[in-house]
Amino acid sequence: MTRPERISASWLEAPSSRAVMSALETARKGASRYVGGSVRNTLRGLSADDVDIATQLLPEETVAALEAAGIRVIPTGIEHGTVTAFYKGVPVEITTLRRDVETDGRRAVVAFTQDWAEDAARRDFRMNAIYAGPEGELYEVIPGSIEDAIAGRVIFIGAADERLIEDYLRILRFYRFNAWYGAGIDQTGQGACARQREGLKKIAAERIWKELKRTLAAPDPSAAFIAMEDAGVLAVLLPGAASAFLPALVEIEAAHDLTPDPLLRLMAMLTRRQSDVSAAASSLRLSNQEAARLIAWADPALGHVLGLSPTARREAFYRFGPDAVVDRAVIEVASGGEDTLASILADRHAWVRPVFPIGGDDALAAGLRGPEIGKRLKALEEAWIASAFRLSREDLLSRLK
Structure with a gap:
């Protein structure tokens, strides 16, 4: 050289x-x-x-x-x-x-x-x-x-353990620099990160998430997170998280021309249990918007989305939001499900949320009062959804009366 x-x-x-x-x-x-x-x-x-x-x-x-x-x-x-x-x-x-x-x-x-x-x-x-x-x-x-x-x-200056004891955030920087610039994990640095991993508990959660997010944004962070898991670092940050699906997710992103998405990649490492997702959002101090997206993806009522018919897919878009459906679909494909993302992404692109055509004023005009208003409107909204949003305002008003 x-x-x-x-x-x-x-x-x-x-x-x-x-x-x-x-x-x-x-x-x-x-x-x-x-x-x-x-x-x-x-x-x-x-x-x-x-x-x-x-x-x-x-x-x-x-x-x-x-x-x-x-x-x-x-x-x-x-x-x-x-x-x-x-x-x-x-x-x-x-x-x-x-x-x-x-x-x-x-x-x-x-x-x-x-x-x-x-x-x-x-x-x-x-x-x-x-x-x-x-x-x-x-x-x-x-x-x-x-x-x-x-x-x-990516090699530490001097004794790796000493550099980490000076600033434990350097553990995460080691993996971030490997994700963005590295050509292979230095085993001396890897060993030091494994030995010093408990020091990360001294670092503010906001700083940890900022560093993790930057690592997850790399073109392909798979090798870095696999090494992080092998060193026990991932378990300190996110107990129960695993990096096994990250390589497949990166391939799917490339195949469908999806921009690398740190939050989606975080989902790929978590279980879909609400308790685990809530714990991750809390421990990393995610923003309200980030936490809401994570929780929507994990909503057990959503179920599997890859096999949904176009009509059922639009219903899921309406009930849970299109982002949650797409997030769930991408992770399901990364987990080994049939790749039907092209159709789902096309539907997502074309989706315009329909507006339920009647409301509280209509219920009052029909003579309804009190709790009965909410109950009747909810029942009619369910009927409207079941009709694939085809029931007109006139149809709904006649049923309301």
Whole structure:
């Protein structure tokens, strides 16, 4: 493998990158370098969404340099050395070189440093500790890191257990980076994640779900979640969850041109028991919308949907919502059911929810009062549904009277 001496990418030439780096170079030449995802992704041949810069300038020096260049700056995490520059609305995050003074598995107390090696040593994976100068010239502080990035090896810096004890969320980052960038699970890292998995109980549920969701959004997270299950990590997060159906689900998504859906992939790992689904929604602190979708998918009244006739399918759309029916159908196919998704998806696309044509005012006009209104309207709605929504308003009014 030929080790590149520099990288070239559109983000290096972007006006925002050029302007911010020029301001920092004016303050002190050679004190600032690009780092992290933009450098790693470029070496992997991938696009880069975010640009991060590491600098030897102290935070107040960084702010002064940017303001002198007329660049808007916000102290987003200045106590930890991070500020965000906005050049014509484009954000660039700049962080002073740091070393860890104290960690507790969730937060770190840091001290600023001028040493690039100290800054690199506190990062998680070797592929994330590669620096690039203003013109893309590469600086490999951790030996082997450039080769790791090119080959897709997600390897902890130094002793894996120590990196995890510093921040247990790195367990989930290990699997996320493998899902997105990895070419195979590093067994040293896998073993450390297995040993340190109980530390995840110290991490806030919202942070865990955010990390899991990003992992589930990868083109194919199957291998990462299988490894997570093998390490016992999945059992800590979601007792009873299993990754067996994920590979089939990914194939189905590709076959039907479905966008990767983290929540649908979560469903594939859960049982359909309401108690398990409610527990998962609670333990991960899902949003109300996410939890409602999960619970609708698991509704035992819905039953199997793959064998429904078109008429029965439309009834299910009306009673349970089309999203719940499609979710149930996709998971049933992933579990080994006959693939009739094309027909179901076509019906879903064409579906317009019919409006029950009578209501409370009609019941009052017909002389009904009190609880009798609800009972009669419910009975008539059931008759209307049974007619495949064909009963007219006139038919229903005559029955109401």
